[in-house]
Amino acid sequence: MGRKHRKPNHFAQRKRYNKGKIALAPFDRRSEPYKEIVRENANFETYYKHEKVCPEDQFEKFMTAMRANLPTTFRITAFKGESKRLLEIVKEKLFTDYIAALKDLEEYDEEQLKPKSLCWYPDELAWQLQLTRKDIRRSEKLFRLHNFLIAETKSGNISRQECVSMIPPILLDVKSHHKCVDLCASPGSKTAQIIEALHSTSNGKIPSGYVVANDIDNKRCYMLVHQAKRLNSPCCLITNTDAGRFPNLFDRENKIIKFDRILADVPCSGDGTLRKNPDIWLKWSPGHAIGLHGMQYRIARRGAEMLAVGGRMVYSTCSINPLENEAVISRLIRECDGALEIVDASSYVKGLIYNKGMTSWEPATKDLRFFKSFDEVPVDTQTVIHKEMFPPDTETAAKYKLENCIRVLPHHQDTGAFFIALIEKKSLLPWEKEVDDKSIESSARKIVETESTKNGEEQPENAKKKRRVHYGYREDPFVFFEPNEEIFTSIKKFYELSDDFDPSCLLTRCNFGKKKNIYLCSPEMRDVLRKNEDIIKVINSGVKTFSRCDNNRNMECSFRLANEGLHNIDQFVGNRRRIHVENEDLVKILNNLNPIDPPKIRDLSETVQKQHSLIPSGSCIIHYKDDKIELHLVGWRGTSTFRAYIDVDDSVHMLRLLGSDISKYETNKFEEKAKREKTADDDTNIENNGKENTENVGISERTEEELLGEDELMDVNQQDITEAAEEELLAD
Template identity: 35%
Template sequence: MFRKPLNQVRFLSKMGKRNTRSRARVSGNWESAIKENAKWQAYYTGQPNLFSNEQDFEDFKKACQQPLPLTFRITSSASACKEVQQLIENDYVKHTQNIVFNGENIPPPKHLPFYNIPGLAWQVDVGKQVIRRSKEFTRLQRFLVVETDAGNIYRQEAVSMIPPLFLDVQPDNAVIDLCAAPGSKTGQLIEALHRDGPSSVPSGFVLANDSDYKRAHMLIHQIKRLNSPNLLVTNHDAQMFPKMKTASGDVLKFDRVLCDVPCSGDATMRKNINVWTDWTIGNGNGLHATQINILLRGIQLLKPGGRLVYSTCSLNPIENEAVVAEALRRCGSALALVDVSQNLPELIRRPGVSTWRVQNKAGQWVDPPSPASASDENANSDEAKTPAIPTSKNLLPSLFPPSETEAKEFGLDKCVRVYPHLQNTGGFFIAVFEKKDTKKRSAEEETQDVKKVKAEETSEPAEETSKPAEETSKPAEEAPKPAEEAEKPAEKPVEKPVEKPAPTTTKEKVPVSSQTDEEVFRFIPSNNELLESIWNFYKFNTETFPGGRDTLLVRNNTGIPSRAIYYVSPSIKPLLELNEQKVKFVHAGLRMFSKQRSPGSPCPWRVHAEAISIVAPHVARDGSGRFYVAKDINTLRLLVTNEFPNFAAVKEVDEGLAEFVQNLPEGTFILEVPRIGQTSTIVSQAVLDQPLLYPVWRGKSSVNLMLAKQDLAELVHRVFGEENIKTRQTNNNGAGVKREKSEDDEEPKVQEVEESIEEKTEEKSEEKTEEKTEEKTEEKTEEKTEEKTEEKTEEKTEEKVEEQN
């Protein structure tokens, strides 16, 4: 039922606070590794305003030499959010108080004080030895594993949570995350969009983009657990993200833009030990041009009055204030920094700087260009071009600090610098912009292509920053993407200038679906006979259902439903239909129906568990539809402890349900379970008053709770407090027999029906590339194990379902 050993190892490795993929490049462990870099220290101590004094830098350095605490947040849009929060606070954290290990007092988990929703973000500052040997922390870790698998918890670095909070996403916003993978910040944006609850379908949407195809699928794997129909995922170079049309024929502009750009990652030393050995000045200088281009494209995509957040996990002013200054210089009065000093008041921060020093690749300090070489009269012009500066032929003028006049105008002190020693976190830089609604159109609106910074003027050749993913300073969660990985394929060289300066990456060809293995998105006509039969079978209320039957799609060229039917929000549909020829879409839609092999059912299309919260409010509850309210919590207990309880067994626990299913044709129905009969001193009565919703399959003579194995494990763990996860076993007499499951036992499990059928059929017909890419990009051992298990059990489990039903 539950991949306990493998997942716990993965979660434990994350709690160990370093990148496992980079570990092989460093001899020894974190404690024995050398955490010194003379060039890094000379560069940062040579900067005039980054630290208040020598002691401040020493405190900063000492913090960088310590491992990073584990931080995680509870998914705010999840239906179980409040319950998970109360379980952590009132049970798991409570039992980690006053723990002594090897003579030392171990601090219990604590809230992240600056997170905007109190109690949803946590920090755990303990080592792996404590987790392994302390039963209290082992118990907490086991709970985190289960809830992470179910999507109720996300492991995310504390400072990585800050940019989405400053973006201030509202449910009606059009939002784009230009460099989205691996998806933790995108997840926050989706949660903010669905702040009204899991059953809401807001008018806004989130478009998550990443230039790397494999990383885009890693993102999908992470955020699909949020079950949002308001999500689009694309695969484009962020510097040249294509124009998109809206239903009105206008060019799509966004209310919110997140530019969490590729960077050197030199503020991630606490979790990426290789930064200590790999840091060079060329890492930051070489990415400066790419960062400017991504930011300028983001500004192009932003609506007047909209908000853009630029962020990096670097503290180098070349990647931060220098990029911000150049954007302000080019956009003039059309763009301004936002003062966010009063936002997130518990966040300890430092202001941005207006002066800094620049080094060349030899580590020599270079003087800034003379004022005479840069014309102040065209500095704020919409068509201003960066002049050639004779200081160094290999250094861009934008690397240098602004003039005194510009510094006063730009207000770079409004930027946010987060240092590791201030609140025991990693380092981060954030700048918040607002686009002004001016009559005078700025250059970024007048031209289709972003004005590119010359590639040949960057301080380092491309190969200086083009390390493979496993060698970058950035971990899987928040990696700074090197130039090739993040913005272009490594094998494509930078084009030489012909008639105009070459961009930092090659010109992106118009992407169409035929260029990849991705299946196309085809909407099903609302009058389709199959849809009408499904609607009539479940007695859906078309008038209240968001979008009615107009926003259901399939992922195949024929447009005929064969295995799965997906649902997207009404705001997503025109974007897919009007832009399929020039935008490379790789994901859209929430899986709402899956086809079940069941000849005896008048409707083999079962409601998917991930769509249950959206579907349930629109199914008839007057007895004519396929909706039933259980007697009490014991009904659910029967379904989780038995694979196929027959009608007689159901009658012993819930006589009304037995009568309901006996008069019901075969197929799925929705079961609402009130938590009557359940009391708790840990979770509040308000939580217990919230009913649970699940899809149940009515077979020939029995019923089956249709949940994926990780969701079933989470249900048992959270609702019934069963921490030693046990699997269900077929027992048509309803005795509720449980048996322990060995780690290597691959016997077919009925609770895997949903997962095994979906994964296998998608691999064959609907999402071939997604599943194959996940296999490559996720932990190989786990994915191969899952694939083998699913392949072995799929046919047997389906046959077993048919035999039992």
């Protein structure tokens, strides 16, 4: 059913009774009283007390911390040139300008309110606020803090992320030349950290390494695209497949790619996130971990197979349960027979408080029957609780070095709970030695051919619909430029691109018709895409670098620069398309992004006017530099105007860095809500006055509605429920 012709869904609507009048109105969850979740689960407490996840004298502190709300944490994007200036602002102004208004309230302590940097995160780039998400959203005194977090997140300069979730990418120790894969990447915060690490050590150049970010859920892949696009890296490839069956990828020489760094942050029961997801209290059961163990092991095993000898893999979960953590790692180490080793990672997170990995635990059924060994498990339960879930004996546990695993619990430093194991590959896995590269490549190609046949056009229409439900729609192709591409010739001439720039790294997403947007990949990412687009489902790659603008007659080139890809191509653009501006000029330009009435060149400094007169109309680069910061942004040189070609969030970010007034961008949602409510009340009063003057008007309508009794309304609702159920079945 087309979106335009879709019937309104009354499934989520309720009846509103108002002075005898029955009507249907959209359901508003805010109008219903919110029932606070009771943060108690007797089975949870009994299970983890028995498993001794922390010393007995700390257990009450552990449970108290689990029931408390989670503080807000964020980190500053590491590789961006303005990160140092933004860090200065966080240190100097975040409290005084955005939070200090709360210090007059009795329930808040001034010292406690001050932002604190996480001592174990590199370069003071991660910060914690002793305020919850609810505090920030619901307090009018904090509306400027809320605006700061929203704007800087949208512009890609900070990421809001739970602090323990930041640990796994740090342990990977990613360098600019590393080939990386994030097997279960959505929603993408850890992928973003890997991208930052790739660029942080590349000295401003495009890294030779890359990251393949994968997720099994097609819809979540697009959330991943959104996260990755904030960083605008040409070194990221987003794929959609089952991590436990991730296919072999091939390089330009048709050899199987072995990755230097692998992150396996696997799906889990998530009981380490109880502080921010309190609904888990209502449904927690030890059976969840038992059901997930097999899948988690398969993902970890596949990650180990894809890892290069000498490479590193981090296995992590946001679960406290040893069946999802040490039991999986123990099984993997045992079956790899010395090829893998758990590494002591304490030197990478100095200052982090954590417990060592557990060496003993007891699997349990849903009704909390614990078993010390597999021999104790009843025959009818052995299909659920397997031998591999039990811990190794004391001597073997010491050999496996399970104590090198990291267990962060909420009472350690007011965080969520997390498990991390850093694993290094010492040699080929036992089953890898039995198969040579050629046979692996051959089998992989057969799998591709089989999948291609399954997905061919000869399949019936209903089969295609089913495939779309599970795997999403077919993605647009990735079409790379040929060496003599006609479009590139005009682009190179207009922007005076250096001969060092490789046009074969440019791509579009269409085979035919006009090319609307042109994207840029790194050479290594290009090779991976070309060789493997038919092997694995690719969702997205590349950064928008040029965008078509045919509607401007004064431009010699049909494509303008896109601000998203500027930092990747800036080094190749000639000086002819650059205009250097002073502080006052840039502030005027940033404060007026309106394309209808852009800044007039006569209102800018003589220096800018002179540069403006020397270059032809069209897209250009605006360059600003002072003692603290250097900024590059896309501009447009009009006949008598000069404007920035960026969005509002980027503009607010730059104005903040320049120390300029951004008050006109500060939206107080509480004041706006009050104005809307007042307007609505005024309209209601006018309507009521009109009704009093025309008392008899509309009586027939009210009578008809009253005659339309509850039975008929229920029939209408039942029809909508049926339609909604059909839509849900299609979605499933």
